[in-house]
Amino acid sequence: MNGVFSFxxxxxxxxxxxxxxxxxxxxxxxxxxxxxxxxxxxxxxxVSLWLGVARVAEAxxxxxxxxxxxxxxxxWLFPSIPKGHPALGCILMNLSANMLGFGNAATPFGLKAMKxxxxxxxxxxxxxxAMCTFLAINTSGVxxxxxxxxxxxxxxxxxxPSEVVGTILFATICSTLAAIALDYVMRILNRKxxxxx
Amino acid sequence: xxxxxxxxxxxxxxIISAVFLHGIIRKVRVFEVxxxxxxxGILMAIKLIPYLIGIYVAIGIFRESGAVDLMVxxxxxxxxxxEVPADALLLSIVRSLSGPAALGMxxxxxxxxxxxxxxxxxxxxxxxxxxxxxxxxxxxxxxxGIRKTRYAIPVGLFADFVSFVASVYIVRKVFG
Numbered sequence: 081m082n083g084v085f086s087f088x089x090x091x092x093x094x095x096x097x098x099x100x101x102x103x104x105x106x107x108x109x110x111x112x113x114x115x116x117x118x119x120x121x122x123x124x125x126x127v128s129l130w131l132g133v134a135r136v137a138e139a140x141x142x143x144x145x146x147x148x149x150x151x152x153x154x155x156w157l158f159p160s161i162p163k164g165h166p167a168l169g170c171i172l173m174n175l176s177a178n179m180l181g182f183g184n185a186a187t188p189f190g191l192k193a194m195k196x197x198x199x200x201x202x203x204x205x206x207x208x209x210a211m212c213t214f215l216a217i218n219t220s221g222v223x224x225x226x227x228x229x230x231x232x233x234x235x236x237x238x239x240x241p242s243e244v245v246g247t248i249l250f251a252t253i254c255s256t257l258a259a260i261a262l263d264y265v266m267r268i269l270n271r272k273x274x275x276x277x
Numbered sequence: 278x279x280x281x282x283x284x285x286x287x288x289x290x291x292i293i294s295a296v297f298l299h300g301i302i303r304k305v306r307v308f309e310v311x312x313x314x315x316x317x318g319i320l321m322a323i324k325l326i327p328y329l330i331g332i333y334v335a336i337g338i339f340r341e342s343g344a345v346d347l348m349v350x351x352x353x354x355x356x357x358x359x360e361v362p363a364d365a366l367l368l369s370i371v372r373s374l375s376g377p378a379a380l381g382m383x384x385x386x387x388x389x390x391x392x393x394x395x396x397x398x399x400x401x402x403x404x405x406x407x408x409x410x411x412x413x414x415x416x417x418x419x420x421x422g423i424r425k426t427r428y429a430i431p432v433g434l435f436a437d438f439v440s441f442v443a444s445v446y447i448v449r450k451v452f453g
Binding site: 089092097104111113117121123129131133137141187204207212215216233250259262263264 | 339384392410422
């Protein structure tokens, strides 16, 4: 991110100097800061609404209940984790929070899951297969309800903020399946070369 | 009208009522718990401000200077295969580096072209269908001291690439 950021600013000013457009940079910078703060403030309401709803779902056990429904699938995805191990519960909580689009609520569960997975790890500096599978699914972002995106679209004045639910679902399913498939292939290839847990 | 996708407008009211109903049945003090969570939203929006200022200023300079046009000229041959604006490629790269930065870029796109434009919908789909690969790998593995990440990074990047291609395909197909 540092590279991208510096490139935009330095590259932009350099090109502006070449184009003889340096005069227009200062007003553009001023206008940008203003719209950034305005944007953040208009976000505040809608983001708070969703995090409030998320907290209610968590407190009432709704997230926990949803995780139970998908439990058999996870037993298949993570064969190396013993049945009933606390790591499974944390992974389930993390992924269902992700599916519901509660990005920030998911992170604490994810970190707890890693802690539990590390207890099963015989080579503490090396990732286990279960860890790789967990991260593959997590980073490909299974999103059933992209609450943040819908909220941001609404605040930007979209006529139909939730019209992208279908396209997001399609793209996220494709990338998650791709991640699971490649993870599986890499797991097999890796086993041939080594004997890591 | 936006065609078949407009049927999803019931999703939000349904989720809100289902969550609250479930909370009430389970005797959760829904309002207090809600307020607690909403506080987190306020803090999150404040935390987002520096990111937004950074991104908005950087993009503002880049666009005003004419560098965007230059970059589109350079990048276009690479993305012309997918027939997408160069901005979309840039966004999907930023997406795997930084979540707040990608949200900032998406919002900037909304401001410049409108959320219901082709690029606005594509940006929404790109951001929504993916997660911050590098951030998650760094934070999750870092938290337990794992240095050998084995094949986690290539798998994450492959998923990002698939989500880019799938997003472009489906947004083009649904919204044309």
